[in-house]
Amino acid sequence: MLALANAAKGFLPLVIAIGVWQYAGDKESALFPPPATWWPAIADLIAADTFFPALNATLSLIGLSLAAASLVGFVLGLVIGTLPGFRHWTSLVLEYLRALPPPVIIPLAVLLLGYTMTMKVSVIAFAAFWPVMLNTIAGVSQIHNLTFDVARSLRMTWFETLSKVVLPATIPSLLLGIRIALPQSVVVTLVVEMFTGESGIGSLMIAAQRNFNAAEVFGLLAVMGLFGYGLTAAFSGLERAILRRWPLSASAS
Amino acid sequence: MVPIFELEDVSLSYELAGGARNVLRNISFTVSDGEILTFCGASGTGKTSLLRIMAGLTRQTGGTANFRGAPIDGPANDVAIVFQDYSNALLQWRTVGRNVALGIERTLKGTELKDRVMDALRLVGLEKNVNDYPWQLSGGMQQRVQIARALALKPSVLLMDEPFAALDAMTKASLQDELLNIRDKTGANIVFITHDIEEAVYLGDRVAVLRGTPSTVEQLFDIALPKPRNQITTRELPEFLALRHQIHDAIGGHS
Numbered sequence: 001m002l003a004l005a006n007a008a009k010g011f012l013p014l015v016i017a018i019g020v021w022q023y024a025g026d027k028e029s030a031l032f033p034p035p036a037t038w039w040p041a042i043a044d045l046i047a048a049d050t051f052f053p054a055l056n057a058t059l060s061l062i063g064l065s066l067a068a069a070s071l072v073g074f075v076l077g078l079v080i081g082t083l084p085g086f087r088h089w090t091s092l093v094l095e096y097l098r099a100l101p102p103p104v105i106i107p108l109a110v111l112l113l114g115y116t117m118t119m120k121v122s123v124i125a126f127a128a129f130w131p132v133m134l135n136t137i138a139g140v141s142q143i144h145n146l147t148f149d150v151a152r153s154l155r156m157t158w159f160e161t162l163s164k165v166v167l168p169a170t171i172p173s174l175l176l177g178i179r180i181a182l183p184q185s186v187v188v189t190l191v192v193e194m195f196t197g198e199s200g201i202g203s204l205m206i207a208a209q210r211n212f213n214a215a216e217v218f219g220l221l222a223v224m225g226l227f228g229y230g231l232t233a234a235f236s237g238l239e240r241a242i243l244r245r246w247p248l249s250a251s252a253s
Numbered sequence: 254m255v256p257i258f259e260l261e262d263v264s265l266s267y268e269l270a271g272g273a274r275n276v277l278r279n280i281s282f283t284v285s286d287g288e289i290l291t292f293c294g295a296s297g298t299g300k301t302s303l304l305r306i307m308a309g310l311t312r313q314t315g316g317t318a319n320f321r322g323a324p325i326d327g328p329a330n331d332v333a334i335v336f337q338d339y340s341n342a343l344l345q346w347r348t349v350g351r352n353v354a355l356g357i358e359r360t361l362k363g364t365e366l367k368d369r370v371m372d373a374l375r376l377v378g379l380e381k382n383v384n385d386y387p388w389q390l391s392g393g394m395q396q397r398v399q400i401a402r403a404l405a406l407k408p409s410v411l412l413m414d415e416p417f418a419a420l421d422a423m424t425k426a427s428l429q430d431e432l433l434n435i436r437d438k439t440g441a442n443i444v445f446i447t448h449d450i451e452e453a454v455y456l457g458d459r460v461a462v463l464r465g466t467p468s469t470v471e472q473l474f475d476i477a478l479p480k481p482r483n484q485i486t487t488r489e490l491p492e493f494l495a496l497r498h499q500i501h502d503a504i505g506g507h508s
């Protein structure tokens with residue numbers, strides 16, 4: 001309850017700003033329509049049966065891409081983290097690829113894969129898997145040598161060491177990586193949708209902008225802001241619930 | 254009778270960038286059944302390296318090291334190790350009970366596993382903490398968990414690498430007595446490493462002193478103190494004080 005009250009307090013400046021905008025702003029402004037007009041604009045989209053399919057498409061794309069990014073990032077992180085030689089000769093390539101801003105690979109991805117779901121998921125996952133992979137590598141390297149000695153002295157097999165020591169030891173790092181990857185995948189999802197203009201909230205935004213429908217642009221922006229915040233808050237809650245078994249230091253952000 | 258451990262002329266050196274680093278040389282000793290052998294030496298005398306060779310975690314670079322008559326070529330089935338650094342030796346995300354089960358859950362299942370875990374926890378007085386996480390416990394309790402995990406294996410030999418070095422004096426004393434009790438109940442052989450001379454004498458049936466770089470067994474002392482040992486009276490015996498003095502000299506300490 002206290003946490004909820006604190007969160008509400010944190011929203012206060014935003015609420016005040018929107019209130020001031022509503023009551024002091026120009027009611028007829030074409031570029032800064034008062035907040036009361038945003039909801040009717042969204043309601044129009046709902047009535048036209050375009051809003052919920054678009055929201056569904058966007059959230060599914062975020063979910064699918066984040067899942068792909070987490071899986072690929074975790075597996076690659078484990079491989080690179082446990083094989084020191086591998087880490088050595090991949091580090092330069094990784095640094096180079098990581099320096100690429102994710103949206104710039106969209107033209108190449110479209111060229112190779114066309115306007116497909118595979119293309120969208122690949123681009124978003126490419127942006128989101130870095131923090132997962134790098135945090136997993138860091139998590140593996142933080143496992144103390146002594147812990148591996150314990151595994152050896154208990155005569156664990158390679159697979160037992162992986163499943164009983166390495167995997168659980170890296171879970172806090174994995175979750176931290178996903179928490180960082182989540183907002184990035186929201187950003188790149190919207191960019192991809194705007195670029196392709198096919199489906200999703202991003203494509204609705206581009207369409208509204210081209211029609212000079214400012215109320216709809218602001219309305220969609222507010223909706224995405226809410227969902228972005230909600231997703232991050234929900235994931236943090238999940239992370240806390242999972243990390244109850246780990247020492248406090250493991251969940252440091 | 255075949256000794257538990259038999260080391261002959263064991264040496265250990267590492268190849269480093271700046272040349273070889275010699276850690277151990279000409280180490281020879283045996284551990285016979287039923288005894289507690291303690292190793293004592295200043296820091297940097299390769300005590301841990303020697304224990305790692307006995308544990309099968311490090312391969313000696315010269316000489317022979319046998320366990321029950323066969324060359325050591327890896328961690329053995331009924332040899333359990335207790336490390337000094339309990340916080341990294343325990344899996345912090347597993348409960349106390351599941352940490353103790355770690356070495357036996359592959360072979361035992363169900364109530365058999367549960368009983369063995371509880372028996373081991375009772376030996377160290379932690380049966381009430383079975384569902385706690387290690388990070389919720391004090392250092393002394395965490396070290397007890399590690400000892401319970403070793404005991405759950407029902408080992409014939411316990412190798413202990415300065416297990417009480419990081420604990421306060423009172424916890425250390427009570428764990429020393431618990432260890433002697435456990436030895437009487439389980440009959441396990443114990444090889445115990447410490448840099449604490451009094452601890453070496455108090456626990457040991459024999460004390461081996463390591464000295465030099467590379468180090469070797471400088472001297473072996475028979476500890477003929479009466480049993481059961483007592484934290485107050487044993488430590489007041491003139492024999493105890495004399496041994497303490499001799500071992501101090503053998504280690505090369507200055508007072």
